[in-house]
Amino acid sequence: xxxxxxxxxxxxxxxxxxxxxxxxxxxxxxxxxxxxxxxxxxxxxxxxxxxxxxxxxxxxxxxxxxxxxxxxxxxxxxxxxxxxxxxxxxxxxxxxxxxxxxxxxxxxxxxxxxxxxxxxxxxxxxxxxxxxxxxxxxxxxxxxxxxxxxxxxxxxxxxxxxxxxxxxxxxxxxxxxxxxxxxxxxxxxxxxxxxxxxxxxxxxxxxxxxxxxxxxxxxxxxxxxxxxxxxxxxxxxxxxxxxxxxxxxxxxxxxxxxxxxxxxxxxxxxxxxxxxxxxxxxxxxxxxxxxxxxxxxxxxxxxxxxxxxxxxxxxxxxxxxxxxxxxxxxxxxxxxxxxxxxxxxxxxxxxxxxxxxxxxxxxxxxxxxxxxxxxxxxxxxxxxxxxxxxxxxxxxxxxxxxxxxxxxxxxxxxxxxxxxxxxxxxxxxx
Amino acid sequence: xxxxxxxxxxxxxxxxxxxxxxxxxxxxxxxxxxxxxxxxxxxxxxxxxxxxxxxxxxxxxxxxxxxxxxxxxxxxxxxxxxxxxxxxxxxxxxxxxxxxxxxxxxxxxxxxxxxxxxxxxxxxxxxxxxxxxxxxxxxxxxxxxxxxxxxxxxxxxxxxxxxxxxxxxxxxxxxxxxxxxxxxxxxxxxxxxxxxxxxxxxxxxxxxxxxxxxxxxxxxxxxxxxxxxxxxxxxxxxxxxxxxxxxxxxxxxxxxxxxxxxxxxxxxxxxxxxxxxxxxxxxxxxxxxxxxxxxxxxxxxxxxxxxxxxxxxxxxxxxxxxxxxxxxxxxxxxxxxxxxxxxxxxxxxxxxxxxxxxxxxxxxxxxxxxxxxxxxxxxxxxxxxxxxxxxxxxxxxxxxxxxxxxxxxxxxxxxxxxxxxxxxxxxxxxxx
Numbered sequence: 001x002x003x004x005x006x007x008x009x010x011x012x013x014x015x016x017x018x019x020x021x022x023x024x025x026x027x028x029x030x031x032x033x034x035x036x037x038x039x040x041x042x043x044x045x046x047x048x049x050x051x052x053x054x055x056x057x058x059x060x061x062x063x064x065x066x067x068x069x070x071x072x073x074x075x076x077x078x079x080x081x082x083x084x085x086x087x088x089x090x091x092x093x094x095x096x097x098x099x100x101x102x103x104x105x106x107x108x109x110x111x112x113x114x115x116x117x118x119x120x121x122x123x124x125x126x127x128x129x130x131x132x133x134x135x136x137x138x139x140x141x142x143x144x145x146x147x148x149x150x151x152x153x154x155x156x157x158x159x160x161x162x163x164x165x166x167x168x169x170x171x172x173x174x175x176x177x178x179x180x181x182x183x184x185x186x187x188x189x190x191x192x193x194x195x196x197x198x199x200x201x202x203x204x205x206x207x208x209x210x211x212x213x214x215x216x217x218x219x220x221x222x223x224x225x226x227x228x229x230x231x232x233x234x235x236x237x238x239x240x241x242x243x244x245x246x247x248x249x250x251x252x253x254x255x256x257x258x259x260x261x262x263x264x265x266x267x268x269x270x271x272x273x274x275x276x277x278x279x280x281x282x283x284x285x286x287x288x289x290x291x292x293x294x295x296x297x298x299x300x301x302x303x304x305x306x307x308x309x310x311x312x313x314x315x316x317x318x319x320x321x322x323x324x325x326x327x328x329x330x331x332x333x334x335x336x337x338x339x340x341x342x343x344x345x346x347x348x349x350x351x352x353x354x355x356x357x358x359x360x361x362x363x364x365x366x367x368x369x370x371x372x373x374x375x376x377x378x379x380x381x382x383x384x385x386x387x388x389x390x391x392x393x394x395x396x397x398x399x400x401x402x403x404x405x406x407x408x409x410x411x412x413x414x415x416x417x418x419x420x421x422x423x424x425x426x427x428x429x430x
Numbered sequence: 431x432x433x434x435x436x437x438x439x440x441x442x443x444x445x446x447x448x449x450x451x452x453x454x455x456x457x458x459x460x461x462x463x464x465x466x467x468x469x470x471x472x473x474x475x476x477x478x479x480x481x482x483x484x485x486x487x488x489x490x491x492x493x494x495x496x497x498x499x500x501x502x503x504x505x506x507x508x509x510x511x512x513x514x515x516x517x518x519x520x521x522x523x524x525x526x527x528x529x530x531x532x533x534x535x536x537x538x539x540x541x542x543x544x545x546x547x548x549x550x551x552x553x554x555x556x557x558x559x560x561x562x563x564x565x566x567x568x569x570x571x572x573x574x575x576x577x578x579x580x581x582x583x584x585x586x587x588x589x590x591x592x593x594x595x596x597x598x599x600x601x602x603x604x605x606x607x608x609x610x611x612x613x614x615x616x617x618x619x620x621x622x623x624x625x626x627x628x629x630x631x632x633x634x635x636x637x638x639x640x641x642x643x644x645x646x647x648x649x650x651x652x653x654x655x656x657x658x659x660x661x662x663x664x665x666x667x668x669x670x671x672x673x674x675x676x677x678x679x680x681x682x683x684x685x686x687x688x689x690x691x692x693x694x695x696x697x698x699x700x701x702x703x704x705x706x707x708x709x710x711x712x713x714x715x716x717x718x719x720x721x722x723x724x725x726x727x728x729x730x731x732x733x734x735x736x737x738x739x740x741x742x743x744x745x746x747x748x749x750x751x752x753x754x755x756x757x758x759x760x761x762x763x764x765x766x767x768x769x770x771x772x773x774x775x776x777x778x779x780x781x782x783x784x785x786x787x788x789x790x791x792x793x794x795x796x797x798x799x800x801x802x803x804x805x806x807x808x809x810x811x812x813x814x815x816x817x818x819x820x821x822x823x824x825x826x827x828x829x830x831x832x833x834x835x836x837x838x839x840x841x842x843x844x845x846x847x848x849x850x851x852x853x854x855x856x857x858x859x860x861x862x
Contacts, residue, residue, distance in 0.1 A: 168825075170832045178837065178844040203826050210830060212837045213844035244834060313786040316798035350798060369808070376814040383821035390828045397835060404839070 004028050008046055008055060018054055018097050025058035032058070033065035037073050043082070049089035054098060056086055061101045064108055076116050083109045087125045092132045100175040102133070103142030110147040119154035123161075126151060130164055133173075140172040143180050149187035158194045165191055169207075170393065182208050182219050189226065193294070198234040202227060209249070210242035216252045222289070224253045228260045229294040233301055238264045259285060263295075267302060275302065303330040304339070311340050311353040318350055440469050449660040450562065450597040452477065453486040458734045460493050467497060468510065475511035478562070484520050485562030524561045531557060548577035552587065559590075564598040585614040589622065592629045596661065599734070604633040621654040628661050635670065635735050641683075644674035648691040666733065668701035669726050672708060673736065676747045681754070684708055711751055716770045719751060752781060753791055756802060764800045775800060 007024055025032075032039045043059045060083065063070055074082070083105060095102055106126060113122040126148040133141045145164065152161035165188045172181055185204045192201035208223040224241075231239035238261070241250050259282040266274040279286070279295055286292045307330050310317060319327070331351065334340040341354040401407055440459070444452050453474060460470035471490050478487035491512060498507055531554045538547045555570035568591055575587045588611040595603035608629040617623055631646035648671050652658055658667070675688045688694060689708060698705035704726050710719035727744045730736050736743065748771075755770065756762060768778040782802060785791045793804045837843060 168829045170829050171836065172833075172840075172842070174840075176842070178842045181833075181837075181842070182844065207830050207833070210834065211844065212834055212842070215844065215846055217844065242830075244831075309787050313783050313795055315794045315796040315803060317795075318797050353794075369811070372811060373814070376811065376818055379818050380814065380821065383818065383825060386825050387821070387828075390825065390832070393832060394828065397832060401835075401839070 004032060005042065005046065008042065008052070018094070021054050021058075022097055025055065025062075029058070029062050029065065032062035036063055036066065036070055039063055040073055049086045050091055053090040053092075053094035057090070057095050057098055057101050057105065060086060061105055061108075064104075076112055080109070080112050080116065080118065080121070083112070084122075084125050087129050090132075099133070099142060099173060102129075103144060103175065103180075106142075106144050106147045110151050113151060114154055119151045120157060122151050123148065123155060123157055127164055136171070137167040138170045140169050140176055140181055140184055142173055142176045146180050146184040146187060149184055149191060153187060153190055153194075156194075158191050161191050162195075170390075178211065178213070179219075182211055182217075185211075186219055186223060189223070193226070193230065198230050202230050202234060202239070205230070206239075206242045209253070210244045213246050213249060216249050220249055220253065221256065225257060225260055225289055225291060226294070228257070228264055229291055229298060232264055232267050233294070233298055236305060237268060263298075267298065270306070272302075275299075300330075303327065304334060307331050307334055307340060310351075311342060314351075314353055316350055316352050320349060440466060441473060444473060446663055447659050448656065450483070450486070450564065451659075451661055453483060453489075453562065454597060454599070454734055455732070457486070457489055457493065458737065459732050460490065462737070463732065467493075471510045475513075479511070479513060479516050482520050482523075482560070483562035484517075484524055485564070487517070487520075487562075520561070524557070524563075527557050528554070544577050548574050548583070551577065555590070555594075559594060564594040565600070567594045568598070568600065568603055581614060581616075585611060585616075588614060589626060589629075592626070592633075593660075596629055596632055599636070601633070601636045604629065605637060608633045620651075621657045624650060624653050625657055625660070628658065628667075631670070632661065632735065635674065640674040641678035644671055644678060645687055647671045647674065648688050648694055648697065650697070651693050652696065664697070664700035665729070668697050669704065669730055670736075671697055672701075672704060672726060673730070673740075673743060673747070676708065676711065676750070677743050681712065684712065711754070714755075716751060716755060717772055720748065720771060723747060749781070749785060749790065753785065756782070756791060756793065756804075759802070760804050762802045764795070764802055767802070 004025075007028075039059050039062060043056060047056050047059065049056050070079070086105075087109070106129065110119075110122060110126070113119050126144060130141060130144050130148060133144065148164055149161060152158060152165075169181070169185070185208050189201040189204035189208070192198070192204065205223045205227040209220055209227070213220070227239050231237060241253055245253075259278060263275065263278045263282075266278055276299075279299065283292070286295050303326055307327060328344065331340065331342060331344065335342055335344075343352045343354070345352065444456060447455065456470045456474040456477075460467050460474065463470070471494055474486060474490040477483070478490065490510075494507060494510060494512070531550065535547065535550045535554065538550055551570050551574035555567040555574060558564070558567035558570060571587055571591045571594070575584065575591065578584045578587055588607045592604055592608040592611050595601075595607060608626065611626045612630050615623055615626055627646060627650045631643050631650065634640075634643035634646055647667060650667065652664060652667070655664060658664060662670070671688065671694070675684055679687065704722045707719060707722040707726070710716075710722060723744055727740055730740045733740070752767070752771070755767060764778055764782070765775055767782075768775045771778060773781075779795060779797065779800075782791070782793070782795060786793055786795070791804075792807050793802050795802055
């Protein structure tokens, strides 16, 4: 440990030679891991998170090489404080060569917080780390985004997570793994579901399914189950499996989950009896999949959709309300929540649906119409700007692809083939 | 034949056709119609034995065995005219002829005489076709087609393949070779041209392209009734024109493309009961229209091409008529609609409710006073909203595509070995 101590003393002022630091610290990892109390002392007394970010990162991560022995020297709360302090003060420029270690530390941090039931305390810290490390808001940084979303879910801070998650993902940092991206998208979908932004959740789950893969992972299966339920809730139909999904995965998804598929077809086919029967018979499975909440929502939506259809179709409707108590209850609820304008005449057994446009004056209608137009046009304008940005991104990607080794090699081969054909053509002409 | 083939007229219904289409129709009836199964099978066995159509004999036997599958252990198959002796002798005869031709082809292949191989292959196809083995015939004729170089040979062989494809209900070959025969036809023989056009029209019909089928059928000039009956009857042709055009064309197209076609009147003359169907719709004579439509539905009930879905198609046509009926009105009494369509008020209300839910008409029902009020949606705003929805989809798909490309580029494809240290939805990882 004396060597490490001496190295830190010498290099305290020279922060530029990251390569030398990395080489030395790597060679000393096992020593630091074996002397956890000394390493802890070095972290606390001899280094500073802001000035020696890289060295501290090595020291802290080395502590977790022997995780089981660590609690003898420092308890979980102090560990959280230690990492929290590091994350608050580290300088991202110093750790660019060891981003992988930074991501590992974030995972350790979130696991500690979850095990201590303090998930909420880490949200702000990880948010700040993401802001420091990312190059733009559309980039995923290793496991940082995933851990941030996970802490938000554990702490039920869905609204607070939007500052990070409410951006599309089109890039990722170098040491990001496929599972980091997939998990992040899955957690994003869970957050959007909790916030009732079902369309956004559907988009995230579709990305999980269509992400390049060579195997069927549990995340795909769970995503597809949720995708079926969310699609039924949002659009009233079964989802299409995205076009670029791996063929084998597509086959697996299409042939599994009979109960979810049957539920979907009974929902679409408006078969009340079968729909409720499927839910009842498969209650256990839905519980196990943690989808029973969505199923309950779907059940409620089922009645509401039917009432909505009736209100869009009829002005007055004769209905035997004693036989259709559920419809009456749903309608009652919808009237109370201003979702539908109707009057129930239980004596005549008749429902009168009131056209909302007939309730307001002509000038109010014009104002409402204009406001609606403005909202839609504004949305179109925003979309146009986004499309222009995306197109420049695609062009950049295209340029990059044209300079890749494989593309150049292929191009060269093709040219070789063409020139050979041209030569032979010339011969023939002669 | 004005009506559907019941047990009394099955024989006369079948006898109006020629060639293998009779067997195809009989087998469809035997397969789908329990009441007519016995008679259809008996007729099929009888004809197959007389004409040595071994393949259709076996197909009938398959249906018979399938029908009595459960009782086979307890009792033998009922006697519908099966003849084991016929099976044995004709099969032997067929095998001998095929074997002889195969040996001849093998010899020719050694000598590399391309034109002789083409002729021999054609003859092999003829042998298969003669015994009813249309799929085998197609295989041999396709080889013959590959060896053909002369325009006339290519035309003849394409026509033969298309015909056999029609008889074996092979859609892909029918589309390919009827199209080729049509393109190669030099209009030398009017009869053959008519047959090719029929096959081409049937290929569109089988492919569910009804507007194309209607246009093709309505342009057919029937020059030889006997040749036509190898595929369909004149009445079938008229019904196909009506059903296909009504199910797929707009009012204006019905007038310009179908009714103005030079052969339309001639074709319709052969189906006097239904000849006015399209006019009835266009002139708003709904009760007549629906009566004629019902007659067509009954007549096509056993049609091998449309029989299985005629109910659905006629239902769609009726909905179209209903839409046409209610569209001009701001307010309309549903009792009047029910009267015009000869349906009960409840049925009409349910059909209109269906159309409103599926957004085919914009209206609201006053179920109390039985009135239907038209309602106008804001089309401009709806178009804007559609544009927004499409834009949203485009943006999402582009974003996802960019991410996928980068994943491929940076080798971040999800594989077995890179599942590493990650947490996932339910804390355990399973690969399938």
